[in-house]
Amino acid sequence: MHARDVMTASVVTVSPDTDVRTIARCLIERGISAVPVVDGAGRVVGIVSEGDLMRRAEAGTERHHSWWLELLASPEEKAHDYAKSHGLTAKDVMTHPVVTVTEDASLGEIAMLLERHRIKRVPVVRDGRVVGIVSRANLLHGLVAREAAPAGAPDDARIREQVLAGVKAAGISEPYVNVVVSGGIVHIWGFVGSEVEKDAIRVAADTAPGVRAVQNNVAVAAPPLLRGGWA
Numbered sequence: 001m002h003a004r005d006v007m008t009a010s011v012v013t014v015s016p017d018t019d020v021r022t023i024a025r026c027l028i029e030r031g032i033s034a035v036p037v038v039d040g041a042g043r044v045v046g047i048v049s050e051g052d053l054m055r056r057a058e059a060g061t062e063r064h065h066s067w068w069l070e071l072l073a074s075p076e077e078k079a080h081d082y083a084k085s086h087g088l089t090a091k092d093v094m095t096h097p098v099v100t101v102t103e104d105a106s107l108g109e110i111a112m113l114l115e116r117h118r119i120k121r122v123p124v125v126r127d128g129r130v131v132g133i134v135s136r137a138n139l140l141h142g143l144v145a146r147e148a149a150p151a152g153a154p155d156d157a158r159i160r161e162q163v164l165a166g167v168k169a170a171g172i173s174e175p176y177v178n179v180v181v182s183g184g185i186v187h188i189w190g191f192v193g194s195e196v197e198k199d200a201i202r203v204a205a206d207t208a209p210g211v212r213a214v215q216n217n218v219a220v221a222a223p224p225l226l227r228g229g230w231a
Contacts (some may be wrong), residue, residue, distance in 0.1 A: 001034060001106070001142045001145075001146055001182070002093060002104055002105060002107070003103050003104070003105045003107075003110060004044050004103065004132070004133065004157065005135050005142065005156065005160065005166075005180065005181070005182075006104075006107065006134060006138040006139065006141055006178070006180050007124045007131075007132030007134045008132055008133050008134075008135070008138065008141040008178055009131065009132045009164065010175050011123070011130050011133050011175075012026060012034060012035050012175065013036045013037070013038045013130060013220075014026070014035050014036075014090050015037065015040075015090065016039065016046070016089065016090050016091035016094075017090070017091065018037075018089060018090045019088060019089060020053065020087065020088055020089065020090070020092075020093060020140060020175070023035060023054055023090060024052060024195070030117070030175060030209060031176065032123075032175060033049060033050050033120070034047055034049035034050065034120075035047070035048055035050065035153065036211055037090045037094045038130060040129075041128075041129075041153060042118070042130070042161075043099075043128040044123055044128065045091075045094075045096050045101060046090065046091070047094060047098050047123065048090050048093060048094045048095070049095065049120070052093045052094065052095060053093065064142075064162065069224055072223045086155070091163065097116050098123060098124045099114065099122055100122060101125070102126065102133050103126060106122075107142050107143075110122060110139060111139055120136055121133055121135040121136070122134055124188055130218070131166060137189075138178060138180075141157050141178055141180045141187060142159060142182075142187055144180075145181070145182035145187040146182050156181040156183070156184065158210070159186065159208050159209075159210050159211055160179055162208040162209065163179050163186055163188075163204055163205050163208050163211075165204075166181055166201075166203070166204025166205070166207065166208065167179070167200075167201055167204050168201075170197070170201070170204060170221055172197050172201060175187070176192065177191075177192070177201065177218065178190055179205075183212070184210055184212070184213070185211075186208070186214045186215065187215045188201055188202075188205060188216050188218055189217045189218065190217075190218050190219075191218065191220075191221045192219075192220060192221075193221070194208060194220060196217070197220075198218045198220055200216055201216065202214060202216050
């Protein structure tokens, strides 16, 4: 399996000039934990996660070093901490450069990157532009789906595209739903606000040509509990 097989394709992005408070509201309202920062050409220039917004002066959570650490800290480290805690826009607080992968990256390669860089998710890019995001949860989804795959797999990529298109046509918020197809078996994870939406997702999967079976793991949760998409 590759990044394209498990990635969340509906990705929320912000510009370098997006206000920090706007980003915070976006993370809360969308139920995600990070947003890629893209320039005017749509190319990734950084990423802002919840961690980047934890140490803020206005919340009284900025970092305070002991006197001896202050003496040891370099001017660059002090400037970095100040920008993180006082910066007003994405370009001030974002993490950069960004670790990215292409759609052809294997799940094993992605797992090693997440572990090596101690990150929770990685944007998927095509010609430098974001086309998806793969999180640790997405990797687990791929693992479960691959274990259940029978021999003689049909065109899983095509099936996945059709199921996702059906989910979108049903008006369901895609960031909260992830679809992985392996051996013609459709595995669906995520959260929706009602049983009707959950049933619509099942119908989208059942009616896609080539589907052998559907494992619907979608949970129904009240809107305040909808959390994280898979980012």
